[in-house]
Amino acid sequence: MSILKVKNLNFEYANAHILHDINFEIESGGIIALVGPNGAGKTTLLRSIIGLETILSGQIILDGIDVFEDPRKAHSITGYLSDFFGLYDNLTVKQSLTHMAWSHKVPDNLVNDKVNEIAEIVGVTKYLDQKSEVLSRGYRQRLGIGLAIIGNPKFLVLDEPASGMDPESRHALSKLILNLHAQGMTIIVSSHILAELEDYCTDMIVIRDGKIVKQVSLNDNQTEQKTNVKINFEKIRKKDLNLLNKMDGLEITQESDNELIISLDSNIKEQEILSNLITNGAKISGFQVIAKTLQEEYMKLAQDKGEE
Amino acid sequence: MQKIVNPELTRNIWLNFSSSNALVMPFLIALIAFPIFLMFDNSIMALSITSFFVFYVVTVLFGMSSGSSGIQNEINNNTWDFQRMSSASAWQITFGKFLGGISYVWYLGFIALAIFIISTYVMGQDIKDIVYNSGFAKDNFIGKQLNKLKASSLEGIQIDLSLLQLIKFSAYIFITVIFGQAIVFFFSIPTGNERTEKISNRNIIGILITTWLISQIYSLQLQELLFDAGIANKVSTINWYDYKFNALSLTLSTILFFLFWALFGSYRVIRKKLQYKVTPIAWTIFAISTSFLIAGFDNIIGRNNGLNLLTVSYILLVFTYYSFCREVDDLNLVKRFIYNLRNKNKKQVFENMPMFIPTFIAISITLIFGLTYQLEETNSLNKLFLYFSILMFILRDFAFLYIISINNYFGKKGRLFYKNMLYLIVMYIAIPTVFHKFIEIKSVLLLSNKNIANSTDLLQGLFYPTINTLSATAGLLIALYLLNKTIKKHFKKET
Numbered sequence: 081m082s083i084l085k086v087k088n089l090n091f092e093y094a095n096a097h098i099l100h101d102i103n104f105e106i107e108s109g110g111i112i113a114l115v116g117p118n119g120a121g122k123t124t125l126l127r128s129i130i131g132l133e134t135i136l137s138g139q140i141i142l143d144g145i146d147v148f149e150d151p152r153k154a155h156s157i158t159g160y161l162s163d164f165f166g167l168y169d170n171l172t173v174k175q176s177l178t179h180m181a182w183s184h185k186v187p188d189n190l191v192n193d194k195v196n197e198i199a200e201i202v203g204v205t206k207y208l209d210q211k212s213e214v215l216s217r218g219y220r221q222r223l224g225i226g227l228a229i230i231g232n233p234k235f236l237v238l239d240e241p242a243s244g245m246d247p248e249s250r251h252a253l254s255k256l257i258l259n260l261h262a263q264g265m266t267i268i269v270s271s272h273i274l275a276e277l278e279d280y281c282t283d284m285i286v287i288r289d290g291k292i293v294k295q296v297s298l299n300d301n302q303t304e305q306k307t308n309v310k311i312n313f314e315k316i317r318k319k320d321l322n323l324l325n326k327m328d329g330l331e332i333t334q335e336s337d338n339e340l341i342i343s344l345d346s347n348i349k350e351q352e353i354l355s356n357l358i359t360n361g362a363k364i365s366g367f368q369v370i371a372k373t374l375q376e377e378y379m380k381l382a383q384d385k386g387e388e
Numbered sequence: 389m390q391k392i393v394n395p396e397l398t399r400n401i402w403l404n405f406s407s408s409n410a411l412v413m414p415f416l417i418a419l420i421a422f423p424i425f426l427m428f429d430n431s432i433m434a435l436s437i438t439s440f441f442v443f444y445v446v447t448v449l450f451g452m453s454s455g456s457s458g459i460q461n462e463i464n465n466n467t468w469d470f471q472r473m474s475s476a477s478a479w480q481i482t483f484g485k486f487l488g489g490i491s492y493v494w495y496l497g498f499i500a501l502a503i504f505i506i507s508t509y510v511m512g513q514d515i516k517d518i519v520y521n522s523g524f525a526k527d528n529f530i531g532k533q534l535n536k537l538k539a540s541s542l543e544g545i546q547i548d549l550s551l552l553q554l555i556k557f558s559a560y561i562f563i564t565v566i567f568g569q570a571i572v573f574f575f576s577i578p579t580g581n582e583r584t585e586k587i588s589n590r591n592i593i594g595i596l597i598t599t600w601l602i603s604q605i606y607s608l609q610l611q612e613l614l615f616d617a618g619i620a621n622k623v624s625t626i627n628w629y630d631y632k633f634n635a636l637s638l639t640l641s642t643i644l645f646f647l648f649w650a651l652f653g654s655y656r657v658i659r660k661k662l663q664y665k666v667t668p669i670a671w672t673i674f675a676i677s678t679s680f681l682i683a684g685f686d687n688i689i690g691r692n693n694g695l696n697l698l699t700v701s702y703i704l705l706v707f708t709y710y711s712f713c714r715e716v717d718d719l720n721l722v723k724r725f726i727y728n729l730r731n732k733n734k735k736q737v738f739e740n741m742p743m744f745i746p747t748f749i750a751i752s753i754t755l756i757f758g759l760t761y762q763l764e765e766t767n768s769l770n771k772l773f774l775y776f777s778i779l780m781f782i783l784r785d786f787a788f789l790y791i792i793s794i795n796n797y798f799g800k801k802g803r804l805f806y807k808n809m810l811y812l813i814v815m816y817i818a819i820p821t822v823f824h825k826f827i828e829i830k831s832v833l834l835l836s837n838k839n840i841a842n843s844t845d846l847l848q849g850l851f852y853p854t855i856n857t858l859s860a861t862a863g864l865l866i867a868l869y870l871l872n873k874t875i876k877k878h879f880k881k882e883t
Contacts, residue, residue: 093720130473134663134720136724136727137731151663152663152664155472155474155475155663156475162469164466165467165470166465168399168403168465168467175389175402180470182391182394182398183470183475184474184475185475188391192389228473231473231475
């Protein structure tokens with residue numbers, strides 16, 4: 081079931097047409113990566129679909145709500161963390177969360193429990209009595225997400241959430257996003273750094289020059305299209321290569337002294353390849369399925385675009 | 389944690405009322421004010437005057453900025469989106485930010501006001517003490533200056549000053565200061581989402597207006613006291629239309645009228661910022677009601693009493709130009725308006741209607757009646773010509789102001805407001821002043837010189853609306869031609 085439908089969305093500033101006839105749908109329950117180069121219109125698109133910007137024309141239906149007609153209702157089911165969000169630095173983490181819980185009309189008698197629950201989810205429990213200004217970048221990000229989700233949103237929008245974070249914080253953020261996803265939220269995450277989206281995204285929407293270039297389901301992609309397998313040999317023999325070349329639905333895409341990367345059609349099982357090689361006497365030290373990466377998909381699209 | 393009325397108010401109270409702020413600051417202020425206290429011989433009187441001075445400094449001089457910066461701070465600190473995405477209502481945010489912003493200064497202000505009431509009451513009921521400050525030490529500057537006033541005929545007069553009168557006076561001052569803070573709050577809500585917009589000039593204007601109003605309220609209240617004591621034989625009255633009103637009551641009523649609109653206006657602007665659909669209905673009602681309110685005071689500048697629709701039209705003109713200048717840089721709004729107009733989306737046309745349009749329509753209506761009934765020297769046909777001339781002048785100005793706005797947007801950016809003001813000064817003051825010998829202009833006020841209104845001179849008609857519509861039409865056509873050229877230059881055909 082789709083949670084978001086965007087039809088013929090156009091957005092303009094006085095001097096520029098930022099979004100051109102955008103059309104796409106998002107299924108409920110996914111984690112969608114919105115990717116594109118800087119200035120592609122990612123932030124404007126995200127802010128438009130949650131009703132923070134006034135569009136020129138088009139229609140956005142978020143969980144059955146016409147966002148343009150009733151943006152406040154759309155806000156009530158949405159959480160949003162902007163790329164340059166700020167915190168009330170002089171408030172403690174607990175005060176910040178409590179204030180936002182009240183602002184989201186959490187009943188007074190449930191506010192304390194809600195604050196503790198959100199603090200637990202985003203991992204800031206031990207900082208509840210600290211002022212926000214003393215938090216590290218990673219924990220500020222966690223608190224920001226906590227403020228965005230305290231109203232129990234169905235739809236969570238994170239704009240460049242990992243920018244400026246160290247690898248450890250990024251890893252923690254990935255876990256947090258997966259955790260929120262497991263609780264039933266549909267999440268859309270924008271970034272121009274694809275590596276950070278690898279761990280958790282199920283779908284990818286590519287935007288360029290204010291237009292949707294492609295929408296890909298990453299899971300479908302892996303099953304319907306080719307699978308890449310990396311095989312490490314102690315030494316590659318000629319008869320190993322001959323065996324692989326004779327097999328249908330298989331292509332050697334990369335070859336070095338003791339490593340091959342092969343591309344398999346979806347009807348070929350990786351185990352079958354491994355079994356044949358071993359039977360043929362190949363000395364194999366490693367065998368690994370390489371998941372199709374966002375980077376590859378994105379670069380492929382970029383290449384296609386270039387060829388056009 | 390306990391919520392105080394609403395989340396936003398509570399947040400501000402958390403921020404402002406730390407134990408050091410709540411306890412240490414009053415003592416610190418008392419310490420700073422102590423030298424003023426020492427300037428007086430009479431310690432109770434010193435307390436009374438010093439506490440009022442502290443009240444003024446805290447609530448007016450500091451209160452304006454602390455009350456006004458709420459939303460701008462949210463934008464500057466990137467916290468505004470959290471608020472916009474929350475379920476907090478526009479009323480909650482308006483009152484939470486306004487009352488929250490001024491809560492601390494009023495905490496200090498109420499302490500000072502309470503000390504003022506008690507000390508003034510305890511001081512005794514000697515009006516001369518209040519009026520002349522006879523307790524001032526003779527050898528300091530302020531004492532010397534104020535003691536010069538002693539020559540007044542009120543020397544030694546005694547009147548009763550009840551606690552109730554003091555509380556009433558304090559309530560008037562409270563309303564006046566709140567009004568000042570509310571208008572500064574309204575004008576400080578940024579039109580866009582830009583960061584670091586400076587609002588200090590608005591604070592200064594707020595301080596000046598509030599100070600002037602406090603002095604008015606003070607002198608009118610004093611006059612009432614003297615009247616009640618049988619010392620003065622009358623109190624000031626003001627004619628509003630054909631009716632005579634007590635000056636103090638009318639001043640307070642007018643303050644309350646604008647206080648309501650400042651808060652309601654803030655609420656409407658915040659509603660818009662929360663993405664609610666906001667039509668220009670409230671603005672139109674405000675502009676029309678205020679125009680009629682102000683036109684009632686026409687007798688103050690020596691005009692006749694009764695309803696003067698030409699005066700109403702002039703005031704509406706000010707509102708129209710003001711709203712135009714406030715919105716002229718929002719080219720997106722104009723784009724959306726035109727887009728919906730072209731696509732016949734009636735509801736969206738109304739929701740995206742620039743505010744100057746309804747007030748312009750209101751001018752068109754009041755002006756036609758004003759000209760019909762109040763411009764006796766001009767015949768009916770000429771009145772019609774004059775009517776169209778005035779409307780064409782307004783449209784001409786708007787076309788030129790749009791050209792300035794578009795060039796400002798795409799070209800060298802500057803403070804658009806000042807550019808707009810410069811345009812109006814050049815068109816209506818500088819050029820006529822330079823060419824006054826040729827066009828015989830004696831006044832910059834529209835229609836105030838009936839000879840100009842009735843002039844058929846082509847040149848004169850280029851500078852001011854006259855019965856010569858040919859000049860006005862030429863001016864409008866030139867402006868529209870230039871606007872069209874500017875639009876073609878900067879905008880792509882796609883929209």
